[in-house]
Amino acid sequence: MNSAPMTSHRLGRGDCLHVAAQPVRVLADQGTLWVTQDGVPADMEVDAGSERDFQCHGGLTIGTFGGEAALRLLPLPEHDAATALRKLRRWLGIVHRKVQP
Structure with missing residues (x-):
C-alpha cells in the first residue's frame, strides 16, 4: 500500500x-490541465473530473488551458523494470556482503 500523501494545488492563468x-497520478478537480512529460513529444490534456497516471522517467510540467485549475497529485508505487532491477541489485549486494568471509 502506498503511504505517500496526496497533495493539492491551485494554478492560476500562466x-x-x-x-x-x-510515478504520479494527476487528478483534475477544476479546469483543464496540460501536462508535458520530459522526453515525450506529445502533451497530454486532463479535463476536470478525470485523472491520468504518469510513469515519469523525466519530470512533468503541469499548466492550465487559459483559466484557473485545481488538481491533486498522488505518488504511485514504482512498478517498472528499472525499479525492479535496482531493488534486485540492492538485495544481491546484501546477500553478497553476508557471504563474504
Whole structure:
C-alpha cells in the first residue's frame, strides 16, 4: 500500500507546476490541465473530473488551458523494470556482503 500523501494545488492563468521524476497520478478537480512529460513529444490534456497516471522517467510540467485549475497529485508505487532491477541489485549486494568471509 502506498503511504505517500496526496497533495493539492491551485494554478492560476500562466502558472506552472513542476513535478520531479516519479510515478504520479494527476487528478483534475477544476479546469483543464496540460501536462508535458520530459522526453515525450506529445502533451497530454486532463479535463476536470478525470485523472491520468504518469510513469515519469523525466519530470512533468503541469499548466492550465487559459483559466484557473485545481488538481491533486498522488505518488504511485514504482512498478517498472528499472525499479525492479535496482531493488534486485540492492538485495544481491546484501546477500553478497553476508557471504563474504
